[in-house]
Amino acid sequence: MSNDVVLQVSNLTKIYGKKIDIKIKKVGKEILAVNNVSFSVKKGEIFGFLGPNGAGKTTTMRSILNYLRIQEGSITVFGLDHNKDSIEIRKRLGYIPGELGLYEDFTGEELVKYVDNFRPISQEFLKELRTVFRVSFTQKIRSLSHGNKQQIGLILALASKPEFLILDEPSIGLDPLMTANFHKILRKLREEGITIFLSSHDLSEVQSICDRVGIIKEGKIILIEEIEILKRKFLQNVRIKLPSPQAFDEEEIMKLDSVISCERVNNTTLVLKVKENISEFLNWIKDIDILRITIEDASLEEIFLHYYE
Amino acid sequence: MLNVYFKGLTKKWKSIITPALIIGLYVIMIAGIWPALKDQAEAFQFILDNPIYQSILGNLAGSMFTTWEGAFYLYIFVWLEMVIVFITIFTPTRLVTNEIDKKTLDVALSYPIPRWRYLLEKYSVFLTYNLLYPIFILIAGYFGTLALRPFDPAASMNYTLLFVASISVWLYLFALGSLSILVSTIFLDSRKSLAVAGSLIVGMYLLVRIGSAAESINFLQYISIFHYFSAGNIMENGGFLVGEFFIVFGFGLVCLIAALWIFQKRELTY
Numbered sequence: 001m002s003n004d005v006v007l008q009v010s011n012l013t014k015i016y017g018k019k020i021d022i023k024i025k026k027v028g029k030e031i032l033a034v035n036n037v038s039f040s041v042k043k044g045e046i047f048g049f050l051g052p053n054g055a056g057k058t059t060t061m062r063s064i065l066n067y068l069r070i071q072e073g074s075i076t077v078f079g080l081d082h083n084k085d086s087i088e089i090r091k092r093l094g095y096i097p098g099e100l101g102l103y104e105d106f107t108g109e110e111l112v113k114y115v116d117n118f119r120p121i122s123q124e125f126l127k128e129l130r131t132v133f134r135v136s137f138t139q140k141i142r143s144l145s146h147g148n149k150q151q152i153g154l155i156l157a158l159a160s161k162p163e164f165l166i167l168d169e170p171s172i173g174l175d176p177l178m179t180a181n182f183h184k185i186l187r188k189l190r191e192e193g194i195t196i197f198l199s200s201h202d203l204s205e206v207q208s209i210c211d212r213v214g215i216i217k218e219g220k221i222i223l224i225e226e227i228e229i230l231k232r233k234f235l236q237n238v239r240i241k242l243p244s245p246q247a248f249d250e251e252e253i254m255k256l257d258s259v260i261s262c263e264r265v266n267n268t269t270l271v272l273k274v275k276e277n278i279s280e281f282l283n284w285i286k287d288i289d290i291l292r293i294t295i296e297d298a299s300l301e302e303i304f305l306h307y308y309e
Numbered sequence: 310m311l312n313v314y315f316k317g318l319t320k321k322w323k324s325i326i327t328p329a330l331i332i333g334l335y336v337i338m339i340a341g342i343w344p345a346l347k348d349q350a351e352a353f354q355f356i357l358d359n360p361i362y363q364s365i366l367g368n369l370a371g372s373m374f375t376t377w378e379g380a381f382y383l384y385i386f387v388w389l390e391m392v393i394v395f396i397t398i399f400t401p402t403r404l405v406t407n408e409i410d411k412k413t414l415d416v417a418l419s420y421p422i423p424r425w426r427y428l429l430e431k432y433s434v435f436l437t438y439n440l441l442y443p444i445f446i447l448i449a450g451y452f453g454t455l456a457l458r459p460f461d462p463a464a465s466m467n468y469t470l471l472f473v474a475s476i477s478v479w480l481y482l483f484a485l486g487s488l489s490i491l492v493s494t495i496f497l498d499s500r501k502s503l504a505v506a507g508s509l510i511v512g513m514y515l516l517v518r519i520g521s522a523a524e525s526i527n528f529l530q531y532i533s534i535f536h537y538f539s540a541g542n543i544m545e546n547g548g549f550l551v552g553e554f555f556i557v558f559g560f561g562l563v564c565l566i567a568a569l570w571i572f573q574k575r576e577l578t579y
Contacts, residue, residue, distance in 0.1 A: 016578065062577075065419060069576040087421050095419035101412030105320055117312040118420035153416070 006164050006195040007041040007064065011073035014059050033059040035219040036073070041197050046190055048210035048227075049199040050304060056219040057199040058098055061168050064197075065095060077164060091119065094162035098169040098199070100153040108137035108152045112159065119160040126159045132181045147173040154182065158189070165189070167198045171205055183209050207300040215307055222307055227300070235260070235298035235306055238272040238281070243291040256280055260306065273298065273306070313417075313427055317434030325400075325438035328392055332385070333445035339384045340453030343377055344460040350375040357383075360522065367521055367541045377457060377464040381450065382474070386540035389442070389478055394514050397485035398507045404431045404490065405572070406499035409579045418577070425569040432490055432565070439482040443475035473549050474540040480554070484534055484561030485510050491568040497579050534560055 014034040034056040041047040051057050062068045064075055066086040075082040077089045102111065112121060130137065135151040136144070144152065150173040157165065171179045186196060186209055200206050206213055207227060215223040223230075242248065245267035253259055253272070258280050260273040268291075274281050278295070285293075298306075346353075354374045356362065366387060374380050405428065408414040418424060450471050457464040488509060493502040513533040520530030530536040538553040 062415075065415075067415065067418070067577040087423060090419060090421040093419065095416065097412070097415040099412045100416065101408075101414075102416070103320075103413055104411070114312060114316055115420070118422065156416075 004043045005040045006043050006078060007047075007197060008076045008079075009040070009060070009064070009073070010038050010075075012037040012060065012063060012070055012075060013072035014056075014063055014068060015071050033219055034063070037216070037219070037221050038073075039214050039221055039224055041195055043195050044190060044193045045211040046186060046196040046198060046209055048206035048213040049197065049216065050203070050206060050213055050300075051199075051216035052201075055216045057216060058168055059219075060216070061166055061197070061199065064166065065090075065093075092163045093166065094119075094157040094160065094164070095166045096153050096157040096168060096170050098172070100150060102141045102149055102152060102156075104140065104142035106141055107139060108135065108141070108155070111141070111152065111156055112137070115156050115160065119162065121159045122161050125161055126155070129155045129159055129185070132185060133178065147175060147178070150174055151178065158185065161189070161192075161194065163194060165194060165196045165198075167196065169199060169201065171200070171202060179205070203299070203301040203304055213300070215304065217307065230303060231297035231300070235303050236274050236278060237296050237298050237302070238274050239294045240270045240272070240285070240290055241292040242268045242270070243289055244268065246289070248288070253281075253284060256284060273302070311430060313422065313430035314433050317431055318437065321434060322438065325435070326441055328396060329438070329441035329445050332389065332392065332442060333449045335388070336381070336385060336446065336449030336453050339381065340449075340457055343380060343457060343464075346380070347375075347377075347461060350380065363521070365518060367517060367535075367539065377454065377461060378466050381453070381466065382540060382544055385446065386474065386478075389540075390481075390514070390535065393478065393481045393485065394510055397482060397489055398503065398510050401432065401435055401486040401489040402493045402502045402506045403499060404428070404435070405493045406497065406502050409497060410499055414577070423573060425573040428490070428494070428569055428572050429565075432486070435486060436479075436483060439479050439486075442478045442482070443472070446475040446478070447472060470544065470547065474543045477538050477540055477543060477557075480538060480557050480561070481534070484557045484564070485513075487561040487564035487568065491564045491571070494568045494572040494575070497575075497577065 012034055013032075013036055016031040016033055017029055037056070037060060039047075049057050049060070059068065063070050064077065064082055066082050078092060080089055082089065106114070112126065115121065133151040133155060135148045135155075137152075141149060141152065150170075154170060157167070171182055174182060183205070186198075190196065190211075198206070198210065210227055212224065212226050213230060214221055248264075248270060250262045250264065250270075253262055258274050258277045260275055262270060262272045264270050272281075274295075357366065357374055366383065374383060405414070408417060418427065447468070450466055451468065454464055454466045489502070489506040492506040492509070493499075496502045496505065514535055516533040517530040517535040520526055520528065520533070520536075534557055537556045538550055542550060542553060
């Protein structure tokens with residue numbers, strides 16, 4: 001395995017529950033949460049993990065952290081086995097779960113001291129984080145709002161500058177300003193060579209900070225691609241303005257492999273979704289009288305929905 | 310080193326020392342009313358000969374209520390058994406399940422500490438604070454007896470025996486607490502754990518009471534941990550019961566090791 005790979009997940013399969021045969025009756029049911037999933041995260045990249053609720057994102061993350069026992073496959077972090085070497089891995093890892101809970105009778109200050117005993121905190125970076133997040137460190141956690149608790153959780157996960165960060169829906173509860181600040185910090189950490197594995201429902205977040213994205217659907221990885229390539233290669237929005245209402249053979253254009261959809265917005269405007277080989281499409285329309293054509297990359301949201309429909 | 314232990318020690322002291330403190334104050338209160346109670350003690354002793362009381366009190370029924378030491382054992386250790394039942398059902402069971410309910414466990418276990426050690430350090434906080442029970446009982450027993458002397462010159466206490474009896478309190482808290490921890494690591498669910506641990510501990514408490522009610526069902530008490538190394542047994546035998554000590558301690562140790570092993574090995578699905 002290359003030294004550049006921080007996380008390697010190979011053929012991961014996780015089944016919840018087990019059937020127990022008691023003579024004729026079968027007790028319990030199996031749920032295939034993650035099915036033969038393979039991907040890797042390279043050093044110094046931000047890898048986005050996309051999928052709707054129940055797709056297998058959190059199960060994958062909790063398997064990496066060795067909270068769950070996997071049925072098949074292997075997981076290595078820094079080339080170390082996630083099960084045998086979990087303590088060694090956790091010395092170099094920061095984590096924030098999707099549903100964050102903090103000790104309610106602690107203050108932020110006390111929590112920082114507590115975490116510092118496990119993973120030494122960079123005081124300089126902590127100072128920077130406190131300037132960015134501006135959350136009270138002297139109030140008890142129970143008296144903080146959900147968003148402020150999330151900020152404390154993020155500070156605790158990031159402050160020791162671990163080499164690898166696993167962030168499950170990290171920006172939940174943050175206001176737009178805090179989210180933007182948080183993204184700046186993640187970009188800065190990436191520049192310093194820190195690897196980030198992030199799951200999110202917020203597609204614009206993934207689009208703006210991630211280098212690569214993996215889309216998981218019903219426990220299976222259906223796509224892994226660099227964000228920029230994904231947007232260029234997989235889906236483009238084409239808007240055609242005709243000079244006057246005229247015949248445009250929509251049925252014919254839909255026969256092209258590259259055209260996913262064609263919708264007439266009004267008499268003179270058409271909107272198409274075109275993927276991959278756009279030259280085939282351009283070749284087809286070259287003989288048509290067109291007033292204006294605009295081609296732009298689809299948003300990640302559109303790509304995501306395309307794969308989920 | 311011992312981060313989890315010291316975190317618990319500094320944060321949980323109020324809720325944990327309160328029952329021990331109440332027991333200590335209760336001893337003082339008993340000492341305060343004993344001079345007035347003593348004159349009616351013989352009538353009470355007669356009531357205690359009733360078979361129902363005999364089964365409720367177990368070996369403690371043999372204590373002479375007419376003496377300060379006998380009354381002290383009856384008042385303190387009968388109540389303490391019930392306190393032990395209550396505490397060991399509710400406190401150790403929630404060490405893990407409370408973290409699951411409050412969603413703090415995932416973050417707590419993402420730090421570089423083996424799961425078994427995390428649990429052991431948390432449980433050690435419980436065991437440390439429980440040392441206050443024997444300490445408070447001894448201190449309160451000593452000062453209660455001293456305070457009584459002007460009113461009852463015959464008031465005396467065998468402190469060696471009281472020390473051994475109060476150790477039995479800690480030992481029960483350890484053994485039954487370990488059982489509760491074991492149950493909670495198996496279920497990882499607060500309601501199920503409380504129900505199962507509660508049934509087992511209350512069940513054992515009832516077995517020893519029912520078992521002592523009649524000769525024909527006497528065998529029942531042998532399968533209850535409350536039958537061994539109890540304050541009543543210690544008082545009746547007048548010393549340290551080595552065999553019984555190891556039965557209770559061994560039971561607790563096996564439960565604790567099993568709990569630590571299960572928590573280390575099992576997957577955390579909740």
